[in-house]
Amino acid sequence: MKKYxxxxxxxxxxxxxxxxxxxxKKSKITIISEEKxxxxxxxxxxxxxxxxxxxxxxxxxxxxxxxDNDCRVLYGTRAVSIDPEKKLVAxxxxxxxxxxxxxxxxxxxxxxPPFEGLETVEKKFSFMKLDDALALEGTLTKVAxxxxxxxGLIGLKCAEGIRDRVGEITVCDLADRVLSSILDADCAKxxxxxxxxxxxHFLLGDTAVRFEKSxxxxxxxxxVEFDVLVLAVGxxxxxxxxxxxxxxxxxxxxxxxxxxxxxxxxxxxxDCAEGFDASIGANRVLAILPNAYLQGHAAGVNMAGGKAxxxxxxxxxxxxxxxxxxxxxGAYDGEMIEEKTGSGVKRFFIGENRLKGYILxxxxxxxxxxxxxxxxxxxxxxxxxxxxxxxxxxxxxSEKERRKTFGDVV
Amino acid sequence: MKRIYVNEKWCLGCHLCxxxxxxANSGMKDMVLALKDKKIFPRIHIEGDERITFAVSCxxxxxxxxxxxxxxxxxxxxxxxxxxxxxxxxGCLTCVLVCPHGALSLGEDGVMQKCELCLENACGKPACVxxxxxxxxxxxxxxxxx
Ligand SMILES: Cc1cc2nc3c(=O)[nH]c(=O)nc-3n(C[C@H](O)[C@H](O)[C@H](O)COP(=O)(O)OP(=O)(O)OC[C@H]3O[C@@H](n4cnc5c(N)ncnc54)[C@H](O)[C@@H]3O)c2cc1C
Ligand code: SF4
Ligand code: SF4
Numbered sequence: 400m401k402k403y404x405x406x407x408x409x410x411x412x413x414x415x416x417x418x419x420x421x422x423x424k425k426s427k428i429t430i431i432s433e434e435k436x437x438x439x440x441x442x443x444x445x446x447x448x449x450x451x452x453x454x455x456x457x458x459x460x461x462x463x464x465x466x467d468n469d470c471r472v473l474y475g476t477r478a479v480s481i482d483p484e485k486k487l488v489a490x491x492x493x494x495x496x497x498x499x500x501x502x503x504x505x506x507x508x509x510x511x512p513p514f515e516g517l518e519t520v521e522k523k524f525s526f527m528k529l530d531d532a533l534a535l536e537g538t539l540t541k542v543a544x545x546x547x548x549x550x551g552l553i554g555l556k557c558a559e560g561i562r563d564r565v566g567e568i569t570v571c572d573l574a575d576r577v578l579s580s581i582l583d584a585d586c587a588k589x590x591x592x593x594x595x596x597x598x599x600h601f602l603l604g605d606t607a608v609r610f611e612k613s614x615x616x617x618x619x620x621x622x623v624e625f626d627v628l629v630l631a632v633g634x635x636x637x638x639x640x641x642x643x644x645x646x647x648x649x650x651x652x653x654x655x656x657x658x659x660x661x662x663x664x665x666x667x668x669x670d671c672a673e674g675f676d677a678s679i680g681a682n683r684v685l686a687i688l689p690n691a692y693l694q695g696h697a698a699g700v701n702m703a704g705g706k707a708x709x710x711x712x713x714x715x716x717x718x719x720x721x722x723x724x725x726x727x728x729g730a731y732d733g734e735m736i737e738e739k740t741g742s743g744v745k746r747f748f749i750g751e752n753r754l755k756g757y758i759l760x761x762x763x764x765x766x767x768x769x770x771x772x773x774x775x776x777x778x779x780x781x782x783x784x785x786x787x788x789x790x791x792x793x794x795x796x797s798e799k800e801r802r803k804t805f806g807d808v809v
Numbered sequence: 810m811k812r813i814y815v816n817e818k819w820c821l822g823c824h825l826c827x828x829x830x831x832x833a834n835s836g837m838k839d840m841v842l843a844l845k846d847k848k849i850f851p852r853i854h855i856e857g858d859e860r861i862t863f864a865v866s867c868x869x870x871x872x873x874x875x876x877x878x879x880x881x882x883x884x885x886x887x888x889x890x891x892x893x894x895x896x897x898x899x900g901c902l903t904c905v906l907v908c909p910h911g912a913l914s915l916g917e918d919g920v921m922q923k924c925e926l927c928l929e930n931a932c933g934k935p936a937c938v939x940x941x942x943x944x945x946x947x948x949x950x951x952x953x954x955x
Contacts, residue, residue, distance in 0.1 A: 442880040457881070689903065689907060692877045692878065728906070764905075764914070767910070768910070768911045771909035793910065794858065801817065806815060806816060808812065808954050
């Protein structure tokens with residue numbers, strides 16, 4: 400019998416539990432969870448405010464998850480240090496847990512730059528946790544003016560979630576475009592127009608430099624009056640536990656394709672980890688939910704003595720605003736091929752006989768076929784890529800390949 | 810487990826499977842009332858050109874990326890069948906982003922849907938297979954991957 404300990408209780412932790420249990424049905428699993436809620440789907444906090452889900456449905460796993468998987472969760476408990484030599488995790492209540500294999504799945508936290516006068520703002524929130532969403536919800540009124548700092552995924556999802564519950568929303572960002580981490584300038588412009596048509600106001604290439612209670616003074620000198628402030632500037636990986644224990648840490652906890660850190664018997668997965676990104680051929684934090692699960696699962700399998708190698712991670716996002724869908728994947732280098740479709744645009748990035756990346760706006764049908772070409776590094780001269788510029792289709796593959804997919808077990 | 814298998818050489822491209830699927834999952838008793846003059850939302854679709862056609866539906870993958878990627882934990886695999894809990898889905902399309910076979914689509918209600926082998930509707934076995942006039946889709950046991 401082994402003892403497994405997981406720090407954090409998010410998607411990566413669930414992946415880890417399910418990975419462990421795919422190999423080892425018996426040994427003890429203990430999860431240390433700073434948050435007091437049963438594991439929930441973090442991306443759903445904006446859908447909760449929008450009324451598209453509720454506290455029960457947004458649970459990531461069913462109520463019997465812990466029982467079914469025989470794991471113990473220490474809610475409201477924080478891990479404060481790791482002793483890799485004695486294989487102990489110290490908790491904030493003074494207790495110590497010993498482990499044979501440890502998974503650090505601590506996620507990330509909001510990055511809040513030091514704004515002058517921030518302490519004078521009464522109603523200010525981050526947007527990362529269910530408790531953030533619940534606290535923000537308490538301030539939403541039909542006349543509230545909301546200022547969101549950050550036009551990235553989190554800030555804009557927040558805006559969508561609260562739009563119908565507030566008076567006015569202004570989003571500012573130092574970047575000159577929305578979703579700057581996943582869209583190029585042209586695509587960002589199209590998306591911004593959609594968002595504006597849905598009532599959002601933008602101040603781009605500009606950001607708050609000083610707050611005076613309910614007033615933000617912008618870099619440009621403009622001022623914005625608001626009642627509620629949401630700070631969604633960016634996130635930072637929670638790497639401290641591993642760093643202080645002597646493990647290798649860059650922007651995230653450095654892991655290999657087995658999800659092992661540089662500390663013996665210590666694994667890391669999810670938003671806190673910096674694993675191999677096949678689209679750029681180097682390590683990078685990929686703070687997306689599928690990656691958290693896949694890394695967690697692979698870590699779990701390896702912790703339990705199985706063999707899992709996760710070496711084909713790529714960045715990818717599917718995000719919708721007010722019914723308009725956006726999908727992106729891979730890296731945007733190589734030659735760009737654009738295809739205009741009915742309600743949108745497709746941009747493919749091609750180089751070295753491979754699909755490197757794409758941006759799809761509006762029409763996203765069967766996009767997983769494109770994603771798979773990036774992930775599997777499929778040589779483009781073995782398929783008929785031209786066939787699928789407009790709509791993704793399995794026709795690009797040879798009859799033999801199709802027979803494998805649809806006439807056999809996959 | 811039993812799965813759906815497709816033989817494209819025998820597919821006539823008649824789209825009957827799409828209609829049978831939409832009807833089977835409509836919960837209605839009368840096919841005409843269920844489908845006539847309506848846009849249908851089947852969980853199987855025909856792809857192809859003038860020469861080749863074939864039916865595409867969920868492969869119930871051994872390693873289902875959709876299950877691992879769903880941001881709401883709405884997709885699960887139970888006894889080999891990959892299912893969606895429609896009450897949990899928020900329509901983010903992350904499953905569409907990752908499914909390598911293009912097997913998922915949005916339903917009429919704006920919520921994701923996929924083939925669940927008709928095991929829980931009134932048919933009890935895949936309606937597309939039952940209705941295929943040329944045995945281009947079959948439902949049979951061909952083993953499992955390790
Ligand atoms: C608003 C929002 C929308 C998003 N939308 C999407 C989306 O549409 N698609 C997508 O792919 N991704 C999305 N994401 C990102 C996605 O939520 C994350 O990638 C994913 O949740 C990461 O999972 P994780 O398990 O690594 O970390 P988390 O879910 O952050 O879990 C980590 C947990 O560890 C706990 N913890 C940290 N330190 C300690 C400690 N020392 N002791 C005990 N517990 C600790 C934390 O409290 C937290 O509960 C979104 C994120 C947000 C905030
Ligand atoms: S939806 Fe796609 S990824 Fe999921 S099991 Fe079916 S074929 Fe596989
Ligand atoms: S669309 Fe629904 S089923 Fe698909 S990933 Fe999103 S929440 Fe899950």
